[in-house]
Amino acid sequence: MRRAVFLDRDGVLNEPLIRNGLPHPPQTLDEFRLYPEAAPACALLREAGFLLVVVTNQPDVGRGTQQIEIVEHMHALLRERIPLDHIELCTAADGHSPGWERRKPAPGMLLDAAQALGIDLGSSYMVGDRWRDIDCGKAAGCTTVFIDRRYAEALRQRPHHSVENLLDAARLILKLKQASSVPTVLST
Numbered sequence: 645m646r647r648a649v650f651l652d653r654d655g656v657l658n659e660p661l662i663r664n665g666l667p668h669p670p671q672t673l674d675e676f677r678l679y680p681e682a683a684p685a686c687a688l689l690r691e692a693g694f695l696l697v698v699v700t701n702q703p704d705v706g707r708g709t710q711q712i713e714i715v716e717h718m719h720a721l722l723r724e725r726i727p728l729d730h731i732e733l734c735t736a737a738d739g740h741s742p743g744w745e746r747r748k749p750a751p752g753m754l755l756d757a758a759q760a761l762g763i764d765l766g767s768s769y770m771v772g773d774r775w776r777d778i779d780c781g782k783a784a785g786c787t788t789v790f791i792d793r794r795y796a797e798a799l800r801q802r803p804h805h806s807v808e809n810l811l812d813a814a815r816l817i818l819k820l821k822q823a824s825s826v827p828t829v830l831s832t
């Protein structure tokens with residue numbers, strides 16, 4: 645079984661568009677900009693042996709306000725810059741859309757990726773910038789790391805850890821991994 649870091653996309657790897665204090669996905673390829681720390685943070689995680697799996701809700705596709713081709717082009721650009729092992733995408737916009745049951749905060753995308761890639765969810769991490777990511781990670785049994793971008797919305801469940809950006813998240817995960825691999829010394 646392998647360990648993974650599950651990464652939300654918007655607000656974690658790339659800059660979201662902010663309206664009224666809330667993040668929205670970029671609409672055009674021009675607006676799709678990676679944070680400068682995204683590639684180095686992912687490189688650290690990969691060197692430490694983690695699989696990198698993006699898990700993203702893109703309901704604008706289901707609503708018909710975004711084209712799937714543009715989202716796929718964004719993901720091709722993402723893969724050029726970051727060596728990802730897998731991308732899970734949920735385009736469902738409402739309960740009638742196919743794939744709705746996988747939409748975060750449901751854990752379906754993590755469970756599917758775990759089955760496909762042989763991932764041990766209990767020793768894996770979910771990194772996200774919104775409550776849906778945290779609740780999804782917890783439902784899957786992962787350790788959750790919240791990137792606090794100070795949006796105008798509250799979390800619903802308490803994350804295991806809270807950081808400022810993806811590089812801090814990566815450093816934290818490496819520290820936690822190291823701590824968990826230190827052999828337990830029995831006290832006498």
Ligand SMILES: [Mg+2]
Pocket residue numbers: 652653654655656772773774
């Ligand atoms: Mg996000």
